[in-house]
Amino acid sequence: MxxxxxxxxxxxxxxxxxxxxxxxxxxxxxxxxxxxxxxxxxxxTPKGMLEAIRNIDFKVWAYTPSEGIESYRNKLAGYYNNLGYAISADDIIVTNGGSEALSFAMQACINPGEEVIIPEPFYANYNSFTRAAGAVIVPILSSIDHGFALPPIADFEAAITAKTRAIVLCNPNNPTGYLYSRKELEALRELCLKYDLFLIIDEAYREFCYDGREFVSPMQLEGLEQHTVVIDTVSKRYSACGARLGCLITKNKALWSTVLKFAQARLSAPAVAQIAAEAAIDTPQxxxxxxxxxxxxxxxxxxxxxxxxxxxxxxxxxxxxxxxxxxxxxxxxxxxxxxxxxxxxxxxxxxxxxxxxxxxxxxxxxxxxxxxxxxxxxxxxxxxxxxxxxxxxxxxxx
Structure with missing residues (x-):
């Protein structure tokens, strides 16, 4: 065998x-x-999302553009710009769930044998995507006794080697629910700029921040325009896990063009899910x-x-x-x-x-x-x- x-x-x-x-x-x-x-x-799931599916009347269930339907990306850009991300539709690539966006990011940012730093515990599939890219995870241990707060930046810096290419963070965090503060993200920004690293940030739970706490994205911080890669998904925001639709966002045009090649190789994200997700952006507050x-x-x-x-x-x-x-x-x-x-x-x-x-x-x-x-x-x-x-x-x- x-x-x-x-x-x-x-x-x-x-x-x-x-x-x-x-x-x-x-x-x-x-x-x-x-x-x-x-x-x-x-x-x-929001009623408008389901209604959009019921009202589909196309005659041919065709491929969509590899980067995603333009009207959907334009509407997505508006959603993110309301959050202060200052992006355009041309900074977005629509993916088959957040999982594919993470996989594309790992493939495009990290060479086989190179390293990515991730505070642990972390979403288990980060391990899978990193291994599939032939890369190596360097974990930085956080503690339940400290509420899983970001470990000291000195621990991150001590782990950086010539092979380090990126830091990965999920904010708010899966599995711990920890919400990283502006101060913690600003400390990571300085590290990424100092060592010229990508900051891959998984924002699948952006809408779910409690007790009046502030959500901060690296997209809102100056200086990280060429370093930040945002991973997002409709799964959690709209309780639409089965849609299997996400996106990757970056202002780094070389990286965007590279990710597009991976997107072209898998052809396209699902048409029906994009139609539903475009309607979902109108979901009331x-x-x-x-x-x-x-x-x-x-x-x-x-x-x-x-x-x-x-x-x-x-x-x-x-x-x-x-x-x-x-x-x-x-x-x-x-x-x-x-x-x-x-x-x-x-x-x-x-x-x-x-x-x-x-x-x-x-x-x-x-x-x-x-x-x-x-x-x-x-x-x-x-x-x-x-x-x-x-x-x-x-x-x-x-």
Whole structure:
């Protein structure tokens, strides 16, 4: 039998999805599984987005331009310029989800064998995209005891070598929910300018910032015009994960032209999703206000509930819709699987994402889990009861 490629063999499994077979088995056994493992919101997609799909009347379902439909990119530019990004449609390339935008960024910015610095824990697929590009992640460890704040800039600078090409950041952060401050981003700006590095910034959760905290993008900071690469997606903003539509934004024309070659090689992003996403830009602010209020309530219930469980600790996140919690267990991977295979309370259980898969440093996150507060408050309360009961029964509780 032909051998699998080394790159394929080394590709890590998703900590978010790898326990799915156990969850499906639990469901077949009649258990109700509360899915806190994945960022799939139960928030309704804006009606205007769905209506645009219903009203499609084209006669030929044709390719779209590789960079994206012009009217959509023009409308997107208007959305970003309302945030102070000062871009044009020609700075945007529409992609098959934020995932493809990240993949294109890694391929276009980093050579095989070169390095990218990422504070950890980080979105697990950064590992996959970096490996696929033949590049190497250099992790900078952040701590749950400090709320996953950006590690000291001195730690970043100490990690920079002749092979360093980029720093990657998710703001607000997945998996921790940490919202990086203006001061932290300005410190990264100085580092990128000093060492001539790309700053690849994943802004998928831009709309979800809580407690009146300010969202800041490198696009709003002077001096980074040639260094910043923004990754975005409609998945979270409009609760439209299945649309699989995102974009890459850069004012660096050489980089934009390079990314376009990758976009041309995969032909085009989906036409129907772009039609829906163009309509979605007209979504009224009231929709986002209601969604933010809902997520704030969910966050407050989940964080308070977690910290009320003996031995559990979770920082209070400033954005996104995730928390990372430290549990009194010997091994979070084993515990998460045990919850699906062997535990139920009133025929219910909880699916979580073991946090070890969001770290690159061996041994880190061993007793941590990521939970997504994408379910309604009542379901979150029931899930918390299951978690508390499960921890009480788990054989490997510390």
């Amino acid at each position: 032909p051998a699998i490629s080394i790159k394929g063999d080394e590709m890590p499994a998703s900590p978010i999805r790898k326990l799915t077979p156990y969850a499906e088995k639990a469901k077949r056994e009649g258990k109700h599984v509360y899915h806190l493992n994945i960022g799939q919101p139960d928030i309704e 009231s929709y986002f206000d209601a969604v933010k209020n809902e997520y704030t309530a969910r966050r407050d219930v989940l964080v308070a509930g977690l910290n009320a469980i003996d031995g559990v600790y979770s920082p209070n996140p400033g954005g996104a819709f995730y928390v990372v919690a430290r549990l009194p267990v010997d091994d979070a991977d084993r515990f998460c699987q045990w919850m699906l295979e062997h535990f139920s309370y009133e025929n219910q259980t909880v699916m979580m994402a073991p946090a070890s898969g969001f770290y690159n440093t061996s041994g880190s996150g061993k007793n941590e889990v990521r939970l997504a507060y994408v379910l309604n408050v009542n379901d979150l309360k029931r899930a918390l009861i299951c978690l508390e009961r499960g921890l009480a029964e788990y054989p490997g509780r510390l």
